[in-house]
Amino acid sequence: MRPSSRTSLLSATLACVAMLLVLALRGADAAEIILSAQDAPAVRQFTAALAAQRPEDQVRFVPIGELAIGTLPPPTTRLILIGEDALVWRLKTAIESPTLIMRVNRLEARRWLNGQRPENVTLLWNDPPLDRQLKLLRLLLPHVRRVGVLFDADSQHLLEPLRQAAAPLQLEIVAREWPNPRDSRPLLELLNDSDVLLGFEAPSLYNPLTAKSLLLTSYARQRALIGPNAPFVRAGSLSSTYSDQDDWLQSLDELLDQPPASWPRALYPTHFKVLSNPQVARALGIALDDDAELARRLAAGEHSR
Structure with missing residues (x-):
């Protein structure tokens, strides 16, 4: 056998051994x-x-x-x-x-x-993380200062973490309790005292029965609503972050690559997208960036921390 043939055979054998070793290691870690x-x-x-x-x-x-x-x-x-x-x-x-x-x-x-x-x-x-929603709000409406928030007994505990997330962004949280969504007075007072509304996923407040009244009242006062989720954006709010199946799969894949002992007690998906409503933006005179660009900018800020 010529030297070149022996070299080729040896290379092929080593490559095969290396592949078997990789497969064995993968099997051990499965x-x-x-x-x-x-x-x-x-x-x-x-x-x-x-x-x-x-x-x-x-x-x-x-x-x-x-x-x-x-x-x-x-x-x-x-x-x-x-x-x-x-x-x-x-x-x-x-x-x-x-x-x-x-x-x-x-x-x-x-x-x-x-x-x-x-x-x-x-x-x-x-539900979308509060700090991510506030940063989206800041990108879309850089000049606002007072962020109106409706809450009830079930969602009141979210106000303090919301205020903590708002402080570094120089945003003031103006909160009003809304115990009875049929009574529009708290909403009207909040609209008078704030520049924009931020909704979080509280089904007792943000649901198909309240959506029409809440959105029409807000836009009659030229106030945008950020959040609480992607379905509400389709119904008429301005914009929200959200995670779809691909985002969840990527986030899970990263977690499952880690030993369970290192898993945190709670977290949000690390991958996400932005959904905005161009018709609402035009009606309110708001210039929108591309949703993918907004998501990229938000993700870049989170990765730089």
Whole structure:
């Protein structure tokens, strides 16, 4: 055999050994990941997308009803639970598996947690982070100072973290309690005392029954509403940050690459987008940047911290 042939054979053999070594290492690090929620096509689609994104892991879906009556998974299994029903089940179940709980907002979690925070549980908040919404507001309306906020008994606890997030941006939070959405007087007073409204995900305040009155009253006073979420932007608010399925998949992928012991107790998805309503912007005389550019600028600010 000529030297060049022996060299080629040796190179091919080493490449094969290297590939086998990589596959062996991946197999050793492979994790079992169970997604659980109320059974629905969208959840199964999400499971399939995560499995395609992490081919080295064993990713499968188990409906929450089957998980509740079956043998509990071992501590090495990583659980991803989706929705309020799954949160309630996890809080009532003695289980050692590290758990990521998605699609719950701060108000829902507060109602069920009652001040407790079980070990090995990470809450992935579904509602947009307050500081991110305020920074979006600052990008869109750089000259405003007074930010009006409606609250009720369930959402009052969000005011203090909101004020803490507003202070570095030189924004003043003007809050009014709105115990009865049928009574428009608190809203009218707030509109008189503020430059812009910021909504957070409080279903008792921001829902299909209140949307029309709230939006029409706000725009009659030439006040924009930021948030509380993407569906409200489609209904007529100015803009909001949000995370779609691709953002959640990327955020989960980054978390699952880390050992569960390093998972934080709670966090927002690190990936997100911006949705704005151009018609509302034109009606209020507000110049809008491209949504992708707004998201890029917000993300750049978060990554630079």
